[in-house]
Amino acid sequence: MSQGALQKAHEDVHKTQPWNNPDAVPFIRFENVTKKFGDFYAVDDVSLDIYRHELFALLGGSGCGKTTLLRMLAGFEEPTAGKIFIDGVDMAGVPAYERPTNMMFQSYALFPHMTVEQNVAFGLHQDGLPKSEIRTLVSDMLALVQMTKFAKRKPHQLSGGQRQRVALARSLVKKPKVLLLDEPLGALDKKLREQTQFELVNIQEKVGTTFVMVTHDQEEAMTMASRIAVMNEGVIRQLGTPFELYEYPNSRFTANFLGQVNLIEGTLVDDDEKYAVIQSDDAGGEIYIDHAVQGHEGATLWIALRPERLRLLTEQPTDTKYNCLSGKVEEIGYLGGLSTYHVRLDSGFRIKVTEPNSSRHIEPRYTWEDRVWVTWEAGAASVLNQ
Amino acid sequence: MSSDKPTLKQRYDRLMLRHGRIIVIGLPYLWLMLFFLIPFLIVLKISFATAEYAQPPYSALFTWIDEGVNITINFGNYLFLLSDSLYISAYLNSIRIAAISTVITLLIGYPMAYGIARAQGSLRSVLLMMVILPFWTSFLIRVYAWIGILDREGLINALLLNLGIISEPLIMRQTEFAVYIGIVYTYLPFMILPLYSTLEKMDVSLIEAALDLGCKPWKAFIKVTLPLSMPGILAGSLLVFIPSVGEFVIPELLGGPNTLMIGRTLWNEFFANRDWPIASSVAIAMLLFLVVPIMWFQHIQTKQEENGQ
Structure with a gap:
């Protein structure tokens, strides 16, 4: 292989796998983050870099600290120790409503007293955008998640899968720097889940937002994620691409956890x-x-x-x-x-x-x-x- | 099976299976018929009679004349209510006092209910218990206790005089102020409990979602918490407002001679003036005043249940 071709191959790898590029600047950075609830270490000295445009999965059983990590990113919890940076900005003391993140909740947390349209527009109204712009953004977003037909419905008139789409639309419409997904497909049945996994990946590729998701489902993480952090008892046990984790587990824990x-x-x-x-x-x-x-x-x-x-x-x-x-x-x-x-x-x-x-x-x-x-x-x- | 005759238990089971629903629904209705509808009809009947010095002290509605029934309906009592400004101002005053009390109760009760709903498990039951605890003492005794607190020689005045903050005792009892204190104190649990039950059911992640989408906490409260607790606010407000309008004991014991409320007027007509027909028409008119909000309340409740929230 010529020198030039080798260089090109390196560049490609660096573009698709920024974690293998020593010069790449991480988009999200956890620095020795610890979160204690009383005497319990929910997250124990975690350091982690996530890069722009990644679909990053935090994988682990219940109580492993994955959700706490996500909630600290969203600003619902403050770390007991350590620092969190998003796009180079220290998030310490920045309240949830000023962070460049939006979250898709496990329960979807759709406002039951508002229609689908109003739910999606809610975040845009907080930014004080002009009405006409809000209307365009909302209808574009509803088209993206194929929910245009249901714009006037209330959440309780929707199926689980439809609610999930509305929740996604509502969290994406503000074009956050980071989209946080808490068990995004957890409430769907198996068939729908498999179908939605690919849809979610496609949407992520279309909008280019950095996704950080939490899941306990290893199949879901493997299908969707660019990289996975396997967590247990507040620490990251292994970090890598789905392939690396499956083929080169570093411990009995990850070997057992994946597949x-x-x-x-x-x-x-x-x-x-x-x-x-x-x-x-x-x-x-x-x-x-x-x-x-x-x-x-x-x-x-x-x-x-x-x-x-x-x-x-x-x-x-x-x-x-x-x-x-x-x-x-x-x-x-x-x-x-x-x-x-x-x-x-x-x-x-x-x-x-x-x-x-x-x-x-x-x-x-x-x-x-x-x-x-x-x-x-x-x-x-x-x-x-x- | 040896015998063809059903046992007692089998008969009972069959009866319950066939008529259980009717029995379960019917019993409370029977109760309401006996102790609510029939007395109501009696009062309604008296309200159309005229007062007489007799036993009973009102004219008969139905008289039997030559195998026929002569019905004498007297609307005069109702016309009298309209013509005498005393009654109208008593009604308006009752509604005003009840409305102001309801607003005060809501302003005090909402933060309390919110605090209880967001408290940790064991603390929450203690706080709820403390809200319910006053019910274990007689209502009358609790109102009397307020006399002791608010009186000219009462607790507050004694304290303030001894501390040298005031030199003359404050007049608190026998004022409208004391009536507000009495009503707010007595009906506060009726506001807190329905508010608590709606707030407690509310998903905390809804507020987090509002924050996440860029709402400051106070705005998240106005945009999400407040509209979603509206059923509780309405239920609590009606539970306070409706009995407050007809309240008799509190204005009688704590209010002054100028605190005109319909409950007192009613009592005066019955026991002081012994004009049963007028008193009955006052009662019926009050009931009609209150039936509208009660039906509205029912309507809201069924709507809420239909929405499944």
């Missing part, structure tokens, strides 16, 4: 520059890793194996003694698109394998109590030391 995983405990017995071997009593065999592992020999490690990266064989492979665990099929779950198999290894450990059902007329290859061998490629496993 399904088999976690196998083992001991490092051989560590070379090019490979590593881990002896696992859990699995009852030796596991071969195709890269070096940071750790001394004898250290306890965990292997994270995604069920879809495992294969089932009906006969024992003869070419290798590594990455090959024998067991019996204990449970079969037919999910249509794929099937999950729970295999009880000879060691007693239960391992989960999923295989796609890529053809319609296929005889099931294994049934209950069949002896099978579970194998995987050397690159499929991630090694975790915490």
Whole structure:
């Protein structure tokens, strides 16, 4: 590759992945932010940079501090310690009504005594815009979320999905620098949620606003977000793109939190520059890793194996003694698109394998109590030391 | 099953299944018929009679003459109410005092209800308890207590005289001021409780949403909290206004001789003048005055329920 092409590739990466550009200026910055409620640390010394035009997701279970972080950004809570900057401005002491943020509430918080139109216009009236301009902005926004037909309705006359659109319109119409979304799709049913996920991403691309959203739904975060911060007990456990988090979890916590995983405990017995071997009593065999592992020999490690990266064989492979665990099929779950198999290894450990059902007329290859061998490629496993 | 005869329990169940709804709705209506509608009709009947020195002290409405009924209706009492300025000014005065009291009660009750609704769990029940607590003492005793406080030789005057703030005792009792104190004090819980229940149900995130969209806190209150608590304001105001108009005990005990209210006028007609027909027509006229706001209140309530809020 020529020097120029390489340069161009770098620039592209820097544009689409500003977090990989050391010169990029973060748009939102949390600096050692802590929030205490009494003795409880809701957010514990969090530092985080979010860049312009990102769709950033804070992901975690209930009580992990994600909502508190969002509410501090909106100005509903003041941090106990630390600083928050939006577009370079320190937000300390700036009340919610003067911040360049708008929030889409989990309950939508639509004003029940106002029509859809009045709800959307509410924020614009506070800015004292001329009436004609408000009318144009509101109708444009209602068109964007496809709610023009319902402009004169009251919130209680709308379905859940329609309310969600109105809430989005109301928070977007003021063109905030940052749009905050608290569980934006939490109140919708599954089908509608999946459909709305993509719509929301499309709208975000259209308006170019920086979105920060809070969710407990990992699928939602993975589908929508440019980057995800996985939170637990007030701290960010891992930060990265959906791909990075799924393929390179840094801990058992994130590996478990995102998708399904088999976690196998083992001991490092051989560590070379090019490979590593881990002896696992859990699995009852030796596991071969195709890269070096940071750790001394004898250290306890965990292997994270995604069920879809495992294969089932009906006969024992003869070419290798590594990455090959024998067991019996204990449970079969037919999910249509794929099937999950729970295999009880000879060691007693239960391992989960999923295989796609890529053809319609296929005889099931294994049934209950069949002896099978579970194998995987050397690159499929991630090694975790915490 | 051995027997074909239904047991008592089965019979009862069948009865409740078939007629349960009628029984449940019917009983309170029966109660209202007996103790509200029939007395009302009696009073209505008396209001169309003329006063007599007799037992009972009014003329009969229906007289039997030769197998026929002779009905004598006397509208004179109502015409008399209109012709004598005493009654009209008593009505207007009652409405004025009730209206001013309602506004004062609202101004005091709203912040209290708001504070209670936003208080933490355990504190909230304590505060609510304190609002309800006065009901455990007789209303009459509480009004008498105010006499002791407001009297010429009462608590306030004694305190202020001893502190040297005033040299002459203040005249507080037997003034309209004392009537306002009495009404506001007595009816405050009726304002607070409905206000509390609407404010407590209100989603706090609505106010946050208003702030988020650029409202200063006071504006968020006017644009969101106030309109959404309107049902509570109306319910509370009517609960204070309606009984205040007909209030008798408070103006009698705390008010002066000049505090003209319709409740007192009514009492005078009945017990001092013993003119039952006039007294009855005063009562009926007052009822009609109040029926309009009551029906309005009902209308608002049903509308509110239909909106499902």
